[in-house]
Amino acid sequence: MRYELYYWPMIQGRGEFIRLALEDAGADxxxxxxxxxxxxxxxxxxxxxxxxxxxxxxxxxxxxxxxxMILHYLGPRLGLAPKSVAQRLWLHQQQLTxxxxxxxxxxxxxxxxxxxxxxxxxxxSRRRAADFRSARLPKFLGYFERLERPRRVxxxxxxxxxxxxxxxxxxxxxxxxxxxxxxxxxxxxERMAARPRLAxxxxxxRRIPFNQQGIFRHYSALDA
Amino acid sequence: MRYELYYWPMIQGRGEFIRLALEDAGADxxxxxxxxxxxxxxxxxxxxxxxxxxxxxxxxxxxxxxxxMILHYLGPRLGLAPKSVAQRLWLHQQQLTxxxxxxxxxxxxxxxxxxxxxxxxxxxSRRRAADFRSARLPKFLGYFERLERPRRVxxxxxxxxxxxxxxxxxxxxxxxxxxxxxxxxxxxxERMAARPRLAxxxxxxRRIPFNQQGIFRHYSALDA
Numbered sequence: 001m002r003y004e005l006y007y008w009p010m011i012q013g014r015g016e017f018i019r020l021a022l023e024d025a026g027a028d029x030x031x032x033x034x035x036x037x038x039x040x041x042x043x044x045x046x047x048x049x050x051x052x053x054x055x056x057x058x059x060x061x062x063x064x065x066x067x068x069m070i071l072h073y074l075g076p077r078l079g080l081a082p083k084s085v086a087q088r089l090w091l092h093q094q095q096l097t098x099x100x101x102x103x104x105x106x107x108x109x110x111x112x113x114x115x116x117x118x119x120x121x122x123x124x125s126r127r128r129a130a131d132f133r134s135a136r137l138p139k140f141l142g143y144f145e146r147l148e149r150p151r152r153v154x155x156x157x158x159x160x161x162x163x164x165x166x167x168x169x170x171x172x173x174x175x176x177x178x179x180x181x182x183x184x185x186x187x188x189x190e191r192m193a194a195r196p197r198l199a200x201x202x203x204x205x206r207r208i209p210f211n212q213q214g215i216f217r218h219y220s221a222l223d224a
Numbered sequence: 225m226r227y228e229l230y231y232w233p234m235i236q237g238r239g240e241f242i243r244l245a246l247e248d249a250g251a252d253x254x255x256x257x258x259x260x261x262x263x264x265x266x267x268x269x270x271x272x273x274x275x276x277x278x279x280x281x282x283x284x285x286x287x288x289x290x291x292x293m294i295l296h297y298l299g300p301r302l303g304l305a306p307k308s309v310a311q312r313l314w315l316h317q318q319q320l321t322x323x324x325x326x327x328x329x330x331x332x333x334x335x336x337x338x339x340x341x342x343x344x345x346x347x348x349s350r351r352r353a354a355d356f357r358s359a360r361l362p363k364f365l366g367y368f369e370r371l372e373r374p375r376r377v378x379x380x381x382x383x384x385x386x387x388x389x390x391x392x393x394x395x396x397x398x399x400x401x402x403x404x405x406x407x408x409x410x411x412x413x414e415r416m417a418a419r420p421r422l423a424x425x426x427x428x429x430r431r432i433p434f435n436q437q438g439i440f441r442h443y444s445a446l447d448a
Contacts, residue, residue, distance in 0.1 A: 052321045052367050062310060066320040069313065086286060089293065096290040096320075097276045103327055111335045111348065113355030124335065124348045131337030143276050 001077075003029040004058035006042045011214035012166075012207075014067045014102065015055040020158040021071060023201035024192075025078035031206070068095040071155045080155040091156055094147065098159050101140045105170065106215045108132045108222055118219065129222035133174050137167070138181075145182045153195075160185060161192035166216035174224040225301075227253040228282035230266045235438035236390075236431075238291045238326065239279040244382040245295060247425035248416075249302035255430070292319040295379045304379040315380055318371065322383050325364045329394065330439045332356045332446055342443065353446035357398050361391070362405075369406045377419075384409060385416035390440035398448040 003022065007015025009031075022029045033042045033054075042054065049056070049063040056065040057073070064070050072092040075081030081088050106114070111128035112121040144160055164185055168175045179186055192198055201207055210216055227246065231239025233255075246253045257266045257278075266278065273280070273287040280289040281297070288294050296316040299305030305312050330338070335352035336345040368384055388409055392399045403410055416422055425431055434440055 050371055062313075064313060064317060066317045069317050069320060073313065089286075089288060089297065093288060093290045093293050096293060100327075103324075107331070107335075111331075112351045113359065115355065115359050121351070124351070127336045127345070127348070131339065135337065135339050143274075147274055 001028070001059060003027060003074075004032050005029055005055065006032050006045060006057070007055040009034040009038060010208065010211070012162075012210065013055075013215050014099075016208075017067050017098070017155075017159050017162055018055055018057065018070050018074070019206075020162055020198065020201075021074055021078055021080055021155045023206070024158055024195060024198045025080060026197050027074075027078055068092060068099050071095055071159075075155050078155075080153065080158070082150050082152065082154065087150065091150075091154055094144075094156050095159060097140075097143070098156070098163065101136075101163065102215060104132060104136050104140075105166070108170075109217050109219060118217070122221070125219070125222055133171065133224060137171075137174070138178070141178070141182050141185060145184050153192075157188055158192055158198070161189050161198075164189040166210065169210040170216040170218050171223045172218070177224065225252070225283060227251060227298075228256050229253055229279065230256050230269060230281070231279040233258040233262060234432065234435070236386075236434065237279075237439050238323075240432075241291050241322070241379075241383050241386055242279055242281065242294050242298070243430075244386055244422065244425075245298055245302055245304055245379045247430070248382055248419060248422045249304060250421050251298075251302055292316060292323050295319055295383075299379050302379070304377065304382070306374050306376065306378065311374065315374075315378055318368075318373075318380050319383060321364075321367070322380070322387065325360075325387065326439060328356060328360050328364075329390070332394075333441050333443060342441070346445070349443070349446055357395065357448060361395075361398070362402070365402070365406050365409060369408050377416075381412055382416055382422070385413050385422075388413040390434065393434040394440040394442050395447045396442070401448065 005015065005018055005022065007013065019031070032038045045058065046054070051063065051065045053065070055067055055070065056063060057070045064073055072088070072095070075091065076088065081091055108129040109118045109125050110116070110121065111124045118125060149156065193202065229239065229242055229246065231237065243255070256262045269275070269282065270278070275287065275289045277289070279291055279294065280287060281294045288297055296312070296319070299315065300312065305315055332353040333342045333349050334340070334345065335348045342349060373380065417426065
C-alpha cells in the first residue's frame with residue numbers, strides 16, 4: 001500500500017505527527033503537496049472529498065482527515081499500535097489530548113485569530129503565552145509524564161518526541177528550566193531520536209526545519 | 225448496559241454532546257457527577273483511570289475520555305452511527321471537526337487563558353470574537369451546510385443541533401443575520417428538536433440551561 005499524505009509543504013505542523021509515524025515504520029508514502037504541482041493536487045482532493053482541512057491521507061479508496069484519526073487508522077498498519085481494540089481506543093484518546101495540547105501551543109502566538117499575523121496580536125500573545133507556560137504546559141507535561149504507556153513503541157511515543165522537540169524550539173528558556181521535572185518524557189525523546197529510521201529521517205531533507213510559519217514558533221517575547 | 229457519564233454537573237459543555245446521544249437513544253445511563261457526592265466519585269475515577277479531563281464514560285470495565293471518541297464508541301451501540309467501518313470513521317472525523325469548532329467557541333470568551341475570568345480578558349475577547357464571527361463561524365457553518373451526510377440520523381446530527389442551539393444562545397444577533405444562508409443546518413436543528421425522546425429531554429430538568437459558566441456564553445459585547 002502506497003499512502004498519500006496531503007499537508008502544507010512548508011511546515012511541520014500537524015502533518016509532522018503523521019510523517020514521523022510513516023518514516024519510523026519505513027512505510028511507502030508520498031508527501032503529495034511537496035511534489036511539483038502538489039498544492040493543486042491537494043486542493044483538488046480536498047474539495048472532491050469534502051475535507052475540512054489538511055492533513056489528510058489517501059489509502060486506496062479511503063480518504064481520512066484529522067491527525068489523530070489518521071494515526072488511529074495507520075497505527076496498527078504500521079506496527080505502531082497495541083493489539084487489542086480497547087488499547088487502540090486508549091491510544092487514540094491520548095493522541096486526541098496531544099491534538100488539544102497542540103491547539104494551545106498554536107494559540108500562544110495566535111490568541112486572537114489564526115487569519116491574522118502574530119505581529120497584529122503581540123500583547124495578547126504575551127498574556128496567552130504566560131498562561132500557557134505557567135498553567136497549561138505543566139498540566140500537559142505532568143499528565144504525559146505520569147501516564148502509564150505500553151512498553152511497545154506506538155505513534156504516541158513519536159508524537160511525544162515531537163512535542164518535546166517543538167517545545168524546546170519554541171520555548172527554549174522555559175524548557176531548559178522545567179525539563180528535569182519530566183525525566184520520562186526526556187528519556188522517551190532520546191529513545192525515539194535514536195531509532196535508526198527516525199534518526200535518518202530527522203537528518204534528511206525530508207524533515208522540514210522548524211520555522212516561523214509553523215505551529216511551534218520561537219518568539220523570544222513569548223518565552224520565560 | 226448501564227453507562228456512567230462523568231462530566232461537570234453545572235454546565236452543558238462538552239458532556240452535552242454525549243447526553244444528547246444517550247437521551248435520544250433512550251439509553252440507560254447515570255450522570256454521575258449530578259448525583260449526591262457525585263463530584264467526589266468523578267474525581268476518584270479521574271485519578272484512578274488517568275483521565276486528563278471530563279467528559280469520560282464508564283461502560284463495564286472500559287473507561288473512555290474525549291467527547292468525539294466517546295461518541296465514536298457509543299454511536300453503533302445506540303443506533304446513531306452507520307453500519308460500515310469506513311462510514312463510522314468518516315463520522316468520527318466530522319465529530320472531531322465539531323470538537324475543533326467548540327474550542328474556538330470557547331476561546332471567544334477565553335482567548336488568553338481558561339483559568340482566568342472573562343472579565344480579565346475582555347478586550348482580547350472582543351477581538352477574538354470579531355474574528356470568530358467574520359472568519360471562523362462562516363467557515364464551519366458553510367462546511368457542515370455543504371457536507372453530504374448519511375440519511376440515517378447519527379450522533380453528528382445531534383451535535384449539529386447543539387451547535388446551532390448554542391450559537392443562537394451565544395451570538396443571537398449574528399445568528400439571526402446569517403442563518404438563512406444555512407437552510408440545511410436550520411432544518412436539521414428543527415428535525416432533531418422534534419424527535420420525541422430528544423424533545424422530552426430538552427423540556428426536562430435533566431437539560432441544564434445555557435449559562436455563563438459553560439462553553440456557549442452570551443456576552444452582548446461579543447455578538448455583532
